[in-house]
Structure formats: structure tokens, C-alpha cells
Amino acid sequence: MSFPVLKNDRLLRAARGEEVDKIPVWVMRQAGRYLPEFRELRSRHDFFTICQTPELAAEITLQPIQRFDLDAAIIFSDILVIPQALGMVVEMRPGVGPVLPEPLETPTDLQRLQHPVDVNATLGYVFKAITLTRHRLEGKVPLIGFSGAPWTLMGYMIEGGGTKTMSKAKAWLYQYPEASKELLQLLTDVTVDYLVGQVQAGAQLLQLFESNADFLGPALFYQFALPAIAEINQRVKDKCKQLKLEIVPMTIFAKGAHYALEELSKCGYDVVSLDWTLDPEQSRQRVGPNITLQGNLDPCALYAPNVSLEREVKEMVKKFGKKRYIANLGHGIYPDMDPESVRIFIDTIHSF
């Protein structure tokens, strides 16, 4: 596939450990409810209709790029498209979030999952959205693809939505370790195909979201979550090589896995994304010099008055340094945040 020439490669250079003129910056959930233009479009379309309609997904992906001096776009989609591809119903309920009305209850429910998954048939709409968006970007900035990581997806599939404790999904890990591994392997297989398909469609960096790592302690994380994370990086890169696709950099974001930073940095990912509870300098010491770090401003710092926000950003950059660093928040931006604070965040990063 042929695409417009990339004019701003800061993000990719930083991910590969090359010199950059300025620190690259993007924002998790950067296309979303804090933007009035998103809310306007969203008021006319169902959430998953937007995900499934390449024209709409592309339009939303481009909204923050048109507004801000960002160094990357991230395709508008949702991590729960994989459970959907496996035949599960996922609804996005206003004020509640995602709901899976028929969650997996016991290992026999694994039989309900429709697999193996033909990702082109079930998730082709994401690939189309990526290709269309990359053309529309006209090489302005690179396009990031993403997927949820297996443990996080398993959590939603068993809990049926968000939860305070993830206790049902964790009960599976303790009660049905073998069935849990079967489910995680199945999700790993789909995720590998899904991410390779994204590269094929034009994604220039891939981020894996292990958003629910904070529910696991070290033992469960090492036993169940980490092997899948490591396997995905390895297999995606192997398969891209085999298909003579570009080997794109890969980022792992395991929110709350403070205990596993060293192990995560040994999984082969090019970038390790940090949540806001991790100190940049300590994290650098823990992962060594050969990994790019991403993050990690507390999203709530965007509520601060401009002067304080600028000070927070400057302190963060001072700690991370300019080398092997991609600036971002420590988690997704919240819907009630002021787009002007996002602008200040981005411009302060670029002022270094």
C-alpha cells in the first residue's frame, strides 16, 4: 500500500531511540468527549456505529489533529471490538460505560465464543478506517493502532463491564487456571492477527492497553498477563517480517503494574508507557537506557490553572529528559477537561 510521505516522524524516532528535534507528544483518548466537535458528531451516531464506519472513525481521529500541534494520531476505536469479533454483545451505555449483557460465567461459556476469528471479516472495518485515516492525514503525523491486552479483555468478558474489584475475573484465575489460560491464548491469537492487520492497513506504531493490570498482584500478573503481552510483541513482529511489512514500534501500557516494570521492559516492546503513580527517574533506573518511556502526567493536572499546569509539565520533562521519551498523560483524558488545557500541555512539551 502506498501512503503520503511522513512529514513529522518525531514519535517514531523517539520510539526507536533516535535523536529528536522536539519531544513528541500525544494524549491517550485524545479524540473524545472533551472535544465539542466529538460530542456533536457523537450526538448523531451510536458509539460502535462510529467505530464501524470508517468515514466517521477517520473524521473523529482527525479532530484533535486539526485542533492541536500533536505528533501522532491514534485511530478512534475501542478495545472491546475483540470481544465483539468473538461474538459477544457489547453496548456502550451513557453514564455507565461498556456493558456486556451476557458475560462468560463458567469455562463452558468459552464454547459460546466464535473462533478462530477471521479478523478481515470481523474487524475489517478497523483496517479500512486506518487506511482511510492514514490517507487523510496526508503524512502530517504518524497513525497509531492499538488493541486491548488479553487479561484486560478477559476481565470485561467475565465481569460484563467495569468493576471496582474485578473479582469475578480474578476468581477465574484462581478457580479455573487452565480455562483462564485457554481464554487468554485465544485472545492472544486474535490480538496478534488484529495488530498485524492494522500494520497491513497502515498503522505506524501499535500500543497494547493492559488497562486492568492494577487489579493483579505480581504473582497473577506474571502467571497470566505477562506471557500474553510478551507473546503478542514477538508474534506481531515475526509475522510482519514474514509478510514483508514494516516492523513498527510497539508500546505496552500496563496501568497499575508498578511491580512489573522491569519484567515489562524485557518483553521486547520499544516503548513502555507509565501511569502517573510512577516516578520518571526511578522508572528510568528500573528499565535501563534501551527502552523509550511514555507518559505520565496525572490527567487531573489538566484541571490546574495554566501556570500550575505548565509547572507540572516542566517538572515532568525535567525528570524524563529528551532522550527516548514520548510525552503523554498517565492515563486517558477525562470528558470534562478543557481543550485549552490540552493545548497548554502540548505546547509546553514542545517548548523544550
Add this chain to the structure above:
Amino acid sequence: MSFPVLKNDRLLRAARGEEVDKIPVWVMRQAGRYLPEFRELRSRHDFFTICQTPELAAEITLQPIQRFDLDAAIIFSDILVIPQALGMVVEMRPGVGPVLPEPLETPTDLQRLQHPVDVNATLGYVFKAITLTRHRLEGKVPLIGFSGAPWTLMGYMIEGGGTKTMSKAKAWLYQYPEASKELLQLLTDVTVDYLVGQVQAGAQLLQLFESNADFLGPALFYQFALPAIAEINQRVKDKCKQLKLEIVPMTIFAKGAHYALEELSKCGYDVVSLDWTLDPEQSRQRVGPNITLQGNLDPCALYAPNVSLEREVKEMVKKFGKKRYIANLGHGIYPDMDPESVRIFIDTIHSF
């Protein structure tokens, strides 16, 4: 006040760093919804009515003691009795949890708080419940008193209940740092009086619950939460000394404050309670030999089959060792857990 002689002082000995014959063990939220006898009593009484009725609070506090071989009782109450004492309405809604229908919105709302608080007038029912329970315990095990820590209380008072992000309360820290400190100081003052009153009433160890530390990163925690935590330990002990009360051991549980373990261990607390994301051996190295550690089995391990649960408990104890250690879960027990698993947890601990 005169109480029955204490027959089992394992918990207090471990908290003070003395030798123990067996590892002391108790369970956070040990009197609660996982017990059928609790659910029976609760079906007849409103949650806060139980807290406010010393006879009922004592009965519920004793339920797990009658059932299990525990080394401590913890008074049945709730951390939100302090916001109530400050004049805020707190409701316990089934399936939702605590709701404060009129949360603090801006710093001017601080004027709504009724303070200074006369803890004997507003929280005397807790003191009565403690005195009654300590008599009823007949010296079988020591009685633990507790309070929520200021940042955690502030969170509920601003959010009006549980939340996924604590974004309103964190917005206060960023937008109104001075008013936030004023509120935290006010909560610190009440908490000190409240905890001293509990010692006066018969509490033999005090635990401070900073349950919402996980929403803060290092900078906010050090600036806002930690100073209050340190001040409470110092002032409670000073005041007990001044009033010629027993100086009881104090425990700090700051859930999610993995980044602050060293700093927490320097606050003067006798016991630092760990959540399940922290490795026991690394934690010991970080805090040094002069602190008792408490914790930290993943509550969800209680869903495991008996054999696996026993194995998990044994691995935990092997890591913590018998010295300066109080066994517990890494967070409160969940309502759907099997009391028989609690028994196995306790008995396995005592088998060392």
C-alpha cells in the same frame, strides 16, 4: 477504665516488634456481608443505625470472633462517620455503597461543615460501642479502633461517593491547594480527637485507612496526604501520653501508595499495612527492620480451591517471615466470599 485481662496479645506483641508464639491474623472487613449472621442482623437494621447503636455494633464486631480463631477484633463502624460528625448526610445505598447527596463543590462549601467537632457529642456512640465490645470480648483478643485518613475522607466529601477517577477531589488539590489543605487540616484535627477518644474508650490498636491513596501520584501524596498521616500518628500519641492513656500501636494502610512505602515507614507508625500489589520481601527491604508489616494476601485468593489457598498463604508467610508480621488480606474481604475460606486462611497462618 478497667477491662478484663488480655489473654491473647499476639497482635500487640507483633506490632511492637516482640516475639510471638504464632503469627497474629485478622481480616480487613472481618465483620461483614460474607457472614450469614451479619446479613441476618443487617436485614433488620439500617447500616448507620448499627454503627450508632453500641449493642448492635458490639454484636456484629463479635460475630467473626465467635466463629474463627482470630487474633483481634475490629470495632464495626465506617470511615464516613467523620463527615457525618461534620454535619454531612451520608447514606448507605444497597448495591451502590455510600452516597453523600450534598457533596462539597467549591471551597465556600467548607462553611457548611460544623466544626470544631466535639467528638464526645457527635461520635460518642463509637466510644460506647468500643467500651461495650471490649468488655464483651472478656480479654479474648485485643480490640482495634480505626479511622479514615483525611485525603480519603476528603475524597468522599467532594465526590459524594465512590468514583473511578476521584477527579473532582483531585481537581480541588490542583485548583484550590490552600482550601484543600484547610479541609485536610480540619479532618486531621477531628481524626486526632476521634482516635484519642477511641483509646480512652478501650481501643488497643488503631488503624488509619488511606483507602484512596491509589488515586494520587507521588507528588500529590507527599504534598497533601502524607503530612496529615504523619501528624495524626504524632498528635494521637502525644495526646495519649498527656492524658496518661496507654500509648497504643498505630497502623497505616495506604492502599495503592506503592511509591511511598519508604516515606510511610518514616511517619512513626508501628505497623505499615500492604496491599496485595506489593511484594513482601521487597517491601521489607524498603521499610527496614524496625517496622511491623501487615498484609497482604490478594482477597481474591479466597475464591481459590482450598489447596491453592493454603499454598498461597504458605508462600506469603514464607516471604514475610514470623518476625514483625501481622497476617491479613491486602484489602477488605468481599461479600460473596465463603466463610470457610476465611477459616482456612486463618488456620493456615496459625499452623506456622
